[in-house]
Amino acid sequence: MSGEKTFILDGKPIAFEDGDTIMDAALRAGEYIPHLCHNPEFTPHGSCRICMVEVDGRQVSACTFPAAEGSGVVNDSDQLTAQRRSLLQMLFVEGNHICPGCEKSGACQLQAVAYYTGMLALDFTHFFPRRSVDASHPDAVIDFNRCILCELCVRASREVDKKNLFSISGRGINSHLVIDSPTGKLGDSAFAATDKAMHVCPVGAILPRHTAYNTPVGKRLYDRQPVNMVGDVAGYEETDER
Amino acid sequence: MVALPDPEDFTRELLVASNSDRGRLLQYLHAIQQRYSHIPETSVHQLALALRLSESRIRGVIGFYSFLHDTPRGDYDILFSDSITDHMLGSRVLLGDLCTRLGVEPGLPRADGRVTVDVTSCTGMCDQGPAILINGQAVTRLDNFRISSIAALIENLTPLDEWPSELFEVQDNIRRADILLSRGSCGGGALRALVEKGADTIFGEIATSGLRGRGGAGFNTAMKWKFCRAARDDEMNDRVVICNADEGEPGTFKDRVLLNSHADDVFEGMTLCAGIIGARHGYLYLRGEYLYMKHALEETLAQRRRDGLLGQNILGQAGFDFDIEIHLGAGAYVCGEESALIESLEGKRGVPRVRPPFPVTHGYLGKPTVVNNVETFMAAAKIALEGANWFRAVGTEQSTGTKLHSISGDCDRPGIYEFPFGVSIQQVLEECGAADTLAVQVAGAAGSTIPPAEFHRSIAFEDISSGGSFMVFGRHRDLLDMVQNFSRFFVHESCGFCTPCRVGGVLLKDLVDKVHAGRAGTADIQELHRIGTVVKLTSHCGLGTEAANPVLDTLGKFPSIYEKHLTQADYQPAFDLDAALQDARDLSGRDDAGAHIRTDL
Ligand SMILES: Cc1cc2nc3c(=O)[nH]c(=O)nc-3n(C[C@H](O)[C@H](O)[C@H](O)COP(=O)(O)O)c2cc1C
Ligand code: SF4
Ligand code: SF4
Numbered sequence: 001m002s003g004e005k006t007f008i009l010d011g012k013p014i015a016f017e018d019g020d021t022i023m024d025a026a027l028r029a030g031e032y033i034p035h036l037c038h039n040p041e042f043t044p045h046g047s048c049r050i051c052m053v054e055v056d057g058r059q060v061s062a063c064t065f066p067a068a069e070g071s072g073v074v075n076d077s078d079q080l081t082a083q084r085r086s087l088l089q090m091l092f093v094e095g096n097h098i099c100p101g102c103e104k105s106g107a108c109q110l111q112a113v114a115y116y117t118g119m120l121a122l123d124f125t126h127f128f129p130r131r132s133v134d135a136s137h138p139d140a141v142i143d144f145n146r147c148i149l150c151e152l153c154v155r156a157s158r159e160v161d162k163k164n165l166f167s168i169s170g171r172g173i174n175s176h177l178v179i180d181s182p183t184g185k186l187g188d189s190a191f192a193a194t195d196k197a198m199h200v201c202p203v204g205a206i207l208p209r210h211t212a213y214n215t216p217v218g219k220r221l222y223d224r225q226p227v228n229m230v231g232d233v234a235g236y237e238e239t240d241e242r
Numbered sequence: 243m244v245a246l247p248d249p250e251d252f253t254r255e256l257l258v259a260s261n262s263d264r265g266r267l268l269q270y271l272h273a274i275q276q277r278y279s280h281i282p283e284t285s286v287h288q289l290a291l292a293l294r295l296s297e298s299r300i301r302g303v304i305g306f307y308s309f310l311h312d313t314p315r316g317d318y319d320i321l322f323s324d325s326i327t328d329h330m331l332g333s334r335v336l337l338g339d340l341c342t343r344l345g346v347e348p349g350l351p352r353a354d355g356r357v358t359v360d361v362t363s364c365t366g367m368c369d370q371g372p373a374i375l376i377n378g379q380a381v382t383r384l385d386n387f388r389i390s391s392i393a394a395l396i397e398n399l400t401p402l403d404e405w406p407s408e409l410f411e412v413q414d415n416i417r418r419a420d421i422l423l424s425r426g427s428c429g430g431g432a433l434r435a436l437v438e439k440g441a442d443t444i445f446g447e448i449a450t451s452g453l454r455g456r457g458g459a460g461f462n463t464a465m466k467w468k469f470c471r472a473a474r475d476d477e478m479n480d481r482v483v484i485c486n487a488d489e490g491e492p493g494t495f496k497d498r499v500l501l502n503s504h505a506d507d508v509f510e511g512m513t514l515c516a517g518i519i520g521a522r523h524g525y526l527y528l529r530g531e532y533l534y535m536k537h538a539l540e541e542t543l544a545q546r547r548r549d550g551l552l553g554q555n556i557l558g559q560a561g562f563d564f565d566i567e568i569h570l571g572a573g574a575y576v577c578g579e580e581s582a583l584i585e586s587l588e589g590k591r592g593v594p595r596v597r598p599p600f601p602v603t604h605g606y607l608g609k610p611t612v613v614n615n616v617e618t619f620m621a622a623a624k625i626a627l628e629g630a631n632w633f634r635a636v637g638t639e640q641s642t643g644t645k646l647h648s649i650s651g652d653c654d655r656p657g658i659y660e661f662p663f664g665v666s667i668q669q670v671l672e673e674c675g676a677a678d679t680l681a682v683q684v685a686g687a688a689g690s691t692i693p694p695a696e697f698h699r700s701i702a703f704e705d706i707s708s709g710g711s712f713m714v715f716g717r718h719r720d721l722l723d724m725v726q727n728f729s730r731f732f733v734h735e736s737c738g739f740c741t742p743c744r745v746g747g748v749l750l751k752d753l754v755d756k757v758h759a760g761r762a763g764t765a766d767i768q769e770l771h772r773i774g775t776v777v778k779l780t781s782h783c784g785l786g787t788e789a790a791n792p793v794l795d796t797l798g799k800f801p802s803i804y805e806k807h808l809t810q811a812d813y814q815p816a817f818d819l820d821a822a823l824q825d826a827r828d829l830s831g832r833d834d835a836g837a838h839i840r841t842d843l
Contacts, residue, residue, distance in 0.1 A: 047740045047741070047782065049740050049780040049781070049782070052780050059780060061782075066598065083779065086772065090741050090745035090746055091741055093749075123769075124769075124773075149744075167296070167302045168738075169298070169305035170305045170738065171308075171591075171737060171738050172736040172737065172738045174738070175739075178298045178301065178302060184298075
């Protein structure tokens, strides 16, 4: 395997191909870099900042930064873990995440990454924003209280479903997800249960109807194994049905 | 006010006049907003159909820019510049006074729809504040008299174009001219030099001059142009030149003065760049706050076309084709960041792109693109004309030439100062007539706070780097007011894309507010450190990486401004516990001691 390009991730050589990001190569090598807005099926986004790693002393988001021959990448350090906890706390207090009452609990990637990094409390003051729930669609519910603005649904609808049903409006802390339909409601849009966008939400914001407690709490994806072992939650409810 | 045409007709005409160009979406929205004080539903619908965009996408654009609205503003839409220097000149009192006179609540249209009074980020008039924008037009040097005249003009329904013209006078206030500002216009000389000596020679002069970007980051200009030229090997000249005139950094107004009095040289610099890198299209991205200059700038462009300095076959050279179009911003500081600017030019929300790839290889519509600051283009034109040695003769080894500084705050002579690089803060303070200075904020809200012990330091890329904002704070000021103002600015201007800036910025602002209100303890100071550091290290673009600077810098250099506001307790809740019980007291009809929590323990 001479001539293969590699970089060093926490001391281990990781092979990569031209055009790979650090995340691409790490995922292929089975190395876990915590992340929320990344899903290898879509264009990298780099917005959650959970996957920040140190490359030759500088912090970059692993999901967008090109892998480079011979570079030294730190993923696992106390500083990065503490920083990831702070970012997760920010996402938690920004929305309304009442885990015990959320049907995604146990199969929520935000919750799973928080456990993984050892985030035990929220520390920051809650924003308690007033957000709505859209239950207008027969097959899905959107609870905006839990949206973390990862834009996975936006990208899935644009890149795979070719429907462009979701986009972001507002700015700064007022940024919010909007749905393309005459009323702004999901039920009046072209959204369908078979859409990719239905199956990519890492949190309990876009939820399929009728299947809520098919898998009981305690037996869900991240109840069985931590996120670094099983990976992303995207598509989980389908595999679970089997 | 005069009856307006049907928005449907107006929108249709806009679309027809420019062949329904998606890239012009923001320009259409701007024009509609100017005319109807909001974007009517029908227009959103028409634009969506004509441009083949979803309506939500268009609403997303409207929702992004501060100057666009989906519900009507007042017929007279007044925005007070909310820069700290405007505050220091008394803008808050004047705002209150105007609201009282007109009977309006800040931010809400008056019931009759006549007027709104609101605030906006720094409008770039800090040397002649307090300033407002009224229907996009700048009015400066506000005082009680001007406020009462404005209130009367509004109550009398006087159309804006009949208001006394002296209200709209904006001064240049050039207080110190050096090599750039003391020369007359190039008048095509730089382009003639390009044609006579050839692109390689002139490029060599730019490279030898050591010119670095004046917008803040200080990237070597020749290197940027070279990368852009090398990014494509075809001879189509399909590259793009963009002049960044977004000038949103609080306290900066030198680009306004250059565009007002030296626009010819700025356009000449852009054309020179086009000739060197091989570009046919150029854009001036003009911040919406400078709308009042647009007409004069278009005149200058038209004159240059008539003079053979722009358009087809420039100076009679076959194939030297280049033209410049002006695009307006619409109230978004982040659009000064070059990749957000390009998104905005493409008619989108101004969210910074993932980099790499950089604009020099993948810029406007994916084409290799040079983005430079207004002052950089002007300097490049002068260098082509006068030569590299003329430029290198001033400044320092690593920071050649001069830099324009916009000076405002507590000094006798605010305005524009051109100093060679390497000038000390102390020298600048002396020239602008600042005495008894507590601190200087260099490079704007995103810059650094300089205490007197560092006034010997110099402004240069190798010491204190600056895009040109220089705000002076006298001894009588509370610097925490500045920190609070900047923290609010960053919350308002965050694009919202990434977690640390979007959420962390609010956490920082809330904690600064808590300190300011005298309710914070030492644990809050530690939180400011922790959050500030995360925001700085993890944000996606330069806005976020610099947004915690005011907090982190003053925590380090001026800890006393926090300490004097702190309560003794090291932990204080974020809200008033006793006040939070008021609802319960009202419901239970109790108000005895047992129904209260003592918060003064
Ligand atoms: C939030 C933010 C705002 C910026 N605003 C401006 C601006 O108003 N004008 C400007 O020239 N550069 C601004 N910049 C820097 C630009 O991204 C870019 O570096 C510059 O336009 C390049 O031109 P120069 O090399 O001539 O300086 C800003 C950067 C950031 C991160
Ligand atoms: S709804 Fe879900 S997938 Fe869509 S942006 Fe919000 S968190 Fe991401
Ligand atoms: S740091 Fe992030 S949220 Fe802030 S302006 Fe830049 S991209 Fe937007």
